[in-house]
Amino acid sequence: MSLTPPELPQDAAYTPYWCEENVYLLIQSFLRNTSLSEIWEVFAVFISNHSKTVALWNQKLSKEPGQPVIWDYHVVAVLRPRKFSSNLHSWVYDLDTRLDLPVTWNSKLERSYSSFQSCQHRNNSLFRVVSANVYLDRFASDRSHMLARTPPGTLPNPNYLQPAPPYPPLRGPQCMSTHNLMNFVSMLSFNDYGDVFDIKGISGFFA
Template structure:
């Protein structure tokens, strides 16, 4: 049995430094394909740690071919087949990687993360959120990208961002009661806040490489906000 992932939509929107929004629009596009949802489990994966300093390799913004980029957090999409014959794999969509789009999960994991770095730079946690939850519950007012403006400036300037903003309005899911809950998704505090399930760097490979483990999923249940 051969099962290939969908190609990146030709009209996919990408804005550098806005990974959470790039991913939102991608899973929104995927959600409009009913055949895809019958074959794949679509997840949004936030990558971070408690210091919000994670080193990722093979990122396009790296200044050196084999250097790392340190993000406060990063967000990707993972498609996991709903059945698992031995030749089926999960696939990653990371707009910022040099490894391909999409790329198999095992290749992505092996070439993007390393434990041979100081603890504060390790990608120690992964928050896995179902696409439906993300589409319905995510919101960002983009305030995390506002530049610090001196209080002495008069008059107060219009909002200034550290990176150019996307060419569309801020995102707010149809069931979200907040204008901004981005940091609840970025948070890696398990069973306290946030959405989905948090896995550590040792658990996440098995989650996406093998068949669903009901015991692992049950042990990772968190309170999903609705």
């Protein structure tokens, strides 16, 4: 038995540097397809660490081929088959990758972390896995984390560090806050936004 992963929706929204919103809208699109939800479990996966310096290979924004990008965090969508067998795969949808879209979890792990063990410890990644419904219901961002900082004594600068998406900021229907992005980015295990894994644990969850 094999399962073909769904293609990226033709109308999938993409704004560079806004991975958490790209994934939010992608997951929203996936969950509108009830037949997809019957076959696949859908997750948002936040990749970060306690120092907010994670190394990812094969990213579009890498300055040189073969070199990693160092992010404070990154977010991807992952589809895991509801019925597992040895020849079924989980699939990763990373709109910022140079790899296939989607790509199997095992391939993504190998090729995004090909030099993982040679990195300094501060660049080792942790993974927060959030179920699709929790993410859609409880995530909110007012985009304040992307506002340009101004020197003391100057007038506030309302400009974003990178061009903002053309739609209004996102806020889940069950979210009381207007901005809780950093609760998802945090790799402290004791909060209500999914589960945190190291590289070994995440391999077991999706492999």
